[in-house]
Amino acid sequence: MSSTLQGLAQVAHRIRRYAVRMGEVQGQGYVGQALGWADVLAVAYGHALALKPDNPQWEGRDRFLLSHGHYAIAHYAALIEAGVIPHSELETYGSDDSRLPMSGMASYTPGMEISGGSLGQGLVIGVGMALGLRHKGNPAFVYNSMSDGELDEGSTWEAAMAAAHHRLGNLICLIDINNQQADGPSSQVLGFEPLADKWQAFGWHVQRVDGNNLAAVLQAFDTARTLAEAKPRVILFDTLMGKGVPFLEQREKNHFIRVDPPEWQQALEHLDATAPSGAATTARPQGAAA
Amino acid sequence: MNAPAVNANTAPKKKLTTSAMIASIASEGQRTVAAPFGKALVAYAADRPEVVGLSADLAKYTDLHLFAQAYPERFHQMGMAEQLLMGAAGGMAKEGLTPFATTYAVFGTRRAYDFIHQVIAEENLNVKICCALPGLTTGYGPSHQATEDLAMMRGIPGLTIVDPCDALDIAQAVPQIAAHKGPVYMRLLRGQVPLVLDEIEGGIDNYSFELGKAKLLREGNEVLVISSGILTMRALEVAQDLAKDHIGVAVLHCPTIKPLDEAAICEAVRYKHRLVVVAENHSVVGGLGEAVASALLRHRVQPAGFQLAGLPDAFLDAGALPTLHDRYGISREVLGQRIKGWLG
Numbered sequence: 001m002s003s004t005l006q007g008l009a010q011v012a013h014r015i016r017r018y019a020v021r022m023g024e025v026q027g028q029g030y031v032g033q034a035l036g037w038a039d040v041l042a043v044a045y046g047h048a049l050a051l052k053p054d055n056p057q058w059e060g061r062d063r064f065l066l067s068h069g070h071y072a073i074a075h076y077a078a079l080i081e082a083g084v085i086p087h088s089e090l091e092t093y094g095s096d097d098s099r100l101p102m103s104g105m106a107s108y109t110p111g112m113e114i115s116g117g118s119l120g121q122g123l124v125i126g127v128g129m130a131l132g133l134r135h136k137g138n139p140a141f142v143y144n145s146m147s148d149g150e151l152d153e154g155s156t157w158e159a160a161m162a163a164a165h166h167r168l169g170n171l172i173c174l175i176d177i178n179n180q181q182a183d184g185p186s187s188q189v190l191g192f193e194p195l196a197d198k199w200q201a202f203g204w205h206v207q208r209v210d211g212n213n214l215a216a217v218l219q220a221f222d223t224a225r226t227l228a229e230a231k232p233r234v235i236l237f238d239t240l241m242g243k244g245v246p247f248l249e250q251r252e253k254n255h256f257i258r259v260d261p262p263e264w265q266q267a268l269e270h271l272d273a274t275a276p277s278g279a280a281t282t283a284r285p286q287g288a289a290a
Numbered sequence: 291m292n293a294p295a296v297n298a299n300t301a302p303k304k305k306l307t308t309s310a311m312i313a314s315i316a317s318e319g320q321r322t323v324a325a326p327f328g329k330a331l332v333a334y335a336a337d338r339p340e341v342v343g344l345s346a347d348l349a350k351y352t353d354l355h356l357f358a359q360a361y362p363e364r365f366h367q368m369g370m371a372e373q374l375l376m377g378a379a380g381g382m383a384k385e386g387l388t389p390f391a392t393t394y395a396v397f398g399t400r401r402a403y404d405f406i407h408q409v410i411a412e413e414n415l416n417v418k419i420c421c422a423l424p425g426l427t428t429g430y431g432p433s434h435q436a437t438e439d440l441a442m443m444r445g446i447p448g449l450t451i452v453d454p455c456d457a458l459d460i461a462q463a464v465p466q467i468a469a470h471k472g473p474v475y476m477r478l479l480r481g482q483v484p485l486v487l488d489e490i491e492g493g494i495d496n497y498s499f500e501l502g503k504a505k506l507l508r509e510g511n512e513v514l515v516i517s518s519g520i521l522t523m524r525a526l527e528v529a530q531d532l533a534k535d536h537i538g539v540a541v542l543h544c545p546t547i548k549p550l551d552e553a554a555i556c557e558a559v560r561y562k563h564r565l566v567v568v569a570e571n572h573s574v575v576g577g578l579g580e581a582v583a584s585a586l587l588r589h590r591v592q593p594a595g596f597q598l599a600g601l602p603d604a605f606l607d608a609g610a611l612p613t614l615h616d617r618y619g620i621s622r623e624v625l626g627q628r629i630k631g632w633l634g
Binding site for chain 1: 364366368369373374377379383384404405413
């Protein structure tokens with residue numbers, strides 16, 4: 001494993017660990033999604049995104065929109081890992097007056113660009129932000145992080161058409177295909193395949209990779225960032241909910257995980273037992289991600 | 291700002307047919323101004339590069355085409371996609387721009403409500419939503435008649451809501467809503483827009499729109515009409531008509547629906563013991579009338595009488611606009627008769 005991949009594996013491990021610990025604080029949460037999405041977030045925050053942890057509003061930053069606001073627990077973990085949120089706030093997750101509410105909101109949390117959660121809004125906002133950045137001559141990217149369930153929303157496809165029409169090469173859409181939504185498997189709630197063909201037909205540059213294979217995720221991000229063509233880019237990540245904690249991976253109904261108190265510790269033990277070498281369990285020093 | 295240039299409308303009288311979507315709201319012979327919104331926005335945006343325009347396939351029908359012609363690089367066509375229109379406007383505002391998002395009021399509010407609520411208002415973004423065909427200004431039936439837009443939009447915290455009366459109101463409102471920090475919903479009159487507030491018979495000499503302020507346009511002892519939008523124009527006409535019967539009608543124009551100028555309303559109601567009629571181009575449910583009633587009760591101001599002259603709580607008919615305005619009680623003649631009836 002290259003040193004880059006080794007480092008990202010450590011980042012992903014810590015993101016998973018922070019998410020489980022926040023889940024433990026509340027006794028519930030979208031931990032399965034966080035575990036499944038951790039590798040993508042590790043590459044985003046450990047490699048791809050331009051950001052200054054001590055200045056989350058830095059004009060030159062890449063914008064990362066959490067359209068699926070209920071993935072906040074995963075995003076907070078990534079922001080703690082990146083040094084944007086102090087590690088000490090982890091214990092406040094979901095508490096009264098915390099900066100880390102259960103669903104992601106822009107006015108609460110440094111580094112949270114939008115108030116997601118009403119699903120299907122991130123990508124339309126992303127279209128506007130990408131147009132706005134172009135107006136300003138700002139070369140930053142807009143990354144929209146969304147779930148496969150949001151493909152049910154018509155606004156997603158309104159945005160997909162507009163992004164291609166306006167040739168938004170500064171817009172990168174990251175879709176978590178874990179095939180789980182509130183009423184059951186996404187493919188049964190409302191069939192969405194063939195996804196790559198759909199996005200391609202809408203005029204996007206499309207990649208589909210294993211979202212829990214760090215090397216593949218890294219390659220996909222680099223391709224999306226360096227593509228010369230003026231067209232929006234989408235990466236379809238097939239992920240496994242609960243990844244890294246076997247008893248959560250196998251849980252049949254894992255959209256919103258309720259975990260018995262002893263299981264939180266077991267989850268941490270699973271993660272630590274398979275931790276990559278050198279993976280410390282505290283965040284990197286402030287500024288390391290700049 | 292001075293009143294815009296006026297065109298005399300000298301079109302011959304036509305048979306009343308179901309009004310097209312682009313039917314004019316101007317009465318025969320009424321002075322009008324073409325596209326006051328488009329002209330005002332072009333003028334305001336001249337040295338403000340942060341102002342951008344967005345349309346959902348209705349630029350020509352919201353007068354935004356003038357902006358698109360003047361500043362093509364600042365005009366963004368979003369297609370017939372109102373959720374995208376509002377979401378993208380929010381995204382552009384997040385990058386420091388001042389987007390004017392335009393479409394028809396039915397689509398902007400009913401279809402895109404969650405995007406206005408969550409993307410724009412919840413973050414207090416600087417988006418100006420300007421929506422044409424407010425209330426009963428088209429004969430196309432409920433698909434195009436925005437008779438409950440104010441009720442919906444009043445429910446959104448922090449949203450400023452403007453319902454202008456005429457071309458002068460619009461011309462003066464545009465720079466003020468643009469300069470206001472935060473989201474605004476403005477009901478838009480477009481095409482040949484009547485001009486009445488520059489010369490108010492029996493009333494004030496110089497009208498000026500002030501965001502957040504109600505304006506007493508004329509005094510009268512028997513009736514106080516509190517109104518917004520084109521119903522202010524109707525109220526002024528009714529006041530002229532009833533003056534001939536020696537019935538004094540005062541008109542308090544409230545072009546800002548939210549925040550409502552409750553002080554001016556209470557003062558006008560308290561000032562004289564007279565019938566209060568709230569006239570609006572909107573359903574009687576959730577619009578200016580109920581807002582005024584609530585304010586009067588909360589401030590313990592007791593009018594001599596209180597009536598709502600708005601549109602009924604119903605899906606309205608299709609047909610010719612003059613017919614429909616008669617049918618639903620907001621034409622000059624029928625509104626005047628209703629007020630006389632309420633006076634007893």
